[in-house]
Amino acid sequence: MIKRYISILKKPSARYSLGGITIIGFFAGIIFWGGFNTAMEATNTETFCISCHEMQENVFREYQDTIHYSNRSGVRATCPDCHVPKEWVHKVVRKIKATNELYHKALGSINTPEKFEAKRLKLARNVWREMKATDSRECRNCHDYNSMDFSFQQRRAIAQHSKGFEEGKTCIDCHKGIAHSLPAMFEEDPSSAIDISAVK
Amino acid sequence: MMKILQRIMFFMLFAAFAQTIYSQDHGGVKSLRGNADIQQGSIKPTQKRWQSDREPIDRAFVHQPPIIPHKIVGYQVNKKANKCLTCHSWTNYKESGATKLSMTHFTDRDGNDLSNVSARRYFCTQCHVPQFDTKPLVENTYQPIRALKGR
Numbered sequence: 001m002i003k004r005y006i007s008i009l010k011k012p013s014a015r016y017s018l019g020g021i022t023i024i025g026f027f028a029g030i031i032f033w034g035g036f037n038t039a040m041e042a043t044n045t046e047t048f049c050i051s052c053h054e055m056q057e058n059v060f061r062e063y064q065d066t067i068h069y070s071n072r073s074g075v076r077a078t079c080p081d082c083h084v085p086k087e088w089v090h091k092v093v094r095k096i097k098a099t100n101e102l103y104h105k106a107l108g109s110i111n112t113p114e115k116f117e118a119k120r121l122k123l124a125r126n127v128w129r130e131m132k133a134t135d136s137r138e139c140r141n142c143h144d145y146n147s148m149d150f151s152f153q154q155r156r157a158i159a160q161h162s163k164g165f166e167e168g169k170t171c172i173d174c175h176k177g178i179a180h181s182l183p184a185m186f187e188e189d190p191s192s193a194i195d196i197s198a199v200k
Numbered sequence: 201m202m203k204i205l206q207r208i209m210f211f212m213l214f215a216a217f218a219q220t221i222y223s224q225d226h227g228g229v230k231s232l233r234g235n236a237d238i239q240q241g242s243i244k245p246t247q248k249r250w251q252s253d254r255e256p257i258d259r260a261f262v263h264q265p266p267i268i269p270h271k272i273v274g275y276q277v278n279k280k281a282n283k284c285l286t287c288h289s290w291t292n293y294k295e296s297g298a299t300k301l302s303m304t305h306f307t308d309r310d311g312n313d314l315s316n317v318s319a320r321r322y323f324c325t326q327c328h329v330p331q332f333d334t335k336p337l338v339e340n341t342y343q344p345i346r347a348l349k350g351r
Contacts, residue, residue: 066274154253156270159297178274182281191291193281194322 040095046078052105055079058116062181069179082138082179083127090137121183128172136171143171248332256299257331260344265327266299272330277323284324285317 013021042048050056060079063069068077085091110116110123131138145165150158164174176182185193233242253270275283285301286292293300305321306314343349 154270156253177276177281177283181278182276182283185281189286189289189291190316191289192283192285194279194317194319196279 040091043095044080044084044091046080049079054105054110054116058110058113059180063179066179077142077179081141085134085137086141120181121187124176124180124183128176131172132170139171139175248334251331251333258344259348260342262345262348268328268330270330272325277325282317282322282324289317 046060050060068082084094104110108115110119148161150161153161160174184196186195186197236242250271250273251269255269257267257269259266272284277283287296287298288301290300292298301317301321305317307321308314308318309320
């Protein structure tokens with residue numbers, strides 16, 4: 001059965017003109033490729049992200065209090081602006097990795113606030129690791145170092161940015177927890193948090 | 201009929217009298233709404249801006265918790281994390297160039313010296329606060345002691 005179809009595919013076409021096949025193939029290509037990209041872009045919207053209650057009730061709510069959601073000029077960075085790369089190849093790689101998220105959605109790994117909180121440090125570390133590895137690529141889509149005029153910054157920011165960039169640091173090294181609640185930070189930096197597992 | 205009319209008259213007189221008492225100036229004391237009538241809307245509070253980044257502000261008295269000389273908008277201080285300590289802790293203050301927290305923050309309420317920040321001194325903004333640029337509500341002639349004023 002399958003063999004028969006394969007053998008049909010292997011045979012050269014004797015019935016249709018080469019021009020016809022080319023033209024039909026060209027338009028079919030546009031439709032398939034366009035459809036693929038449209039579908040991928042549809043998953044690249046905030047509405048899509050928060051259609052899962054895991055995102056809507058935890059990370060999205062926290063994010064609404066932060067500068068990337070509401071600020072003086074009304075410019076916004078939505079979920080995919082920070083969490084999905086802009087370049088096509090990196091974007092597709094990220095989308096393929098996201099199948100793991102679908103798997104855990106099906107398992108219900110973080111389907112309650114308590115479960116989410118228990119996993120928060122692990123999940124945050126995943127994002128931090130990724131951002132560190134890409135030299136905070138998604139931050140830099142908007143925050144371009146070459147367009148950053150230190151003279152418009154406040155004095156502490158000038159000092160920290162000059163020093164940080166000189167030492168080759170990347171955005172996420174300092175700017176953690178700017179869009180979401182921080183996880184229990186005792187494991188990351190014991191001097192900047194108290195050990196809540198010991199307090200209880 | 202007469203009696204009812206009398207009662208109505210009395211009630212109206214009383215209402216007028218109450219009105220005059222109510223609208224009187226109460227010895228120069230104003231409510232936060234100003235002298236606005238009950239029916240009127242309150243005076244809109246003006247939007248205040250946080251003071252921008254500046255040099256550390258001198259203390260006004262010896263036991264004053266130092267005032268925060270920068271914005272802290274969006275800083276998370278909760279039981280899981282403390283954004284302030286990412287610069288002001290003993291581990292991080294050298295790298296960030298921030299003031300380190302004093303030894304008093306390591307003592308718990310029973311007087312035991314701890315190895316990390318004490319829970320009762322953990323929530324920074326209970327004592328340390330950033331400033332708004334505002335006009336003082338009342339005139340204040342307070343002067344810091346000479347020891348704090350320098351030469």
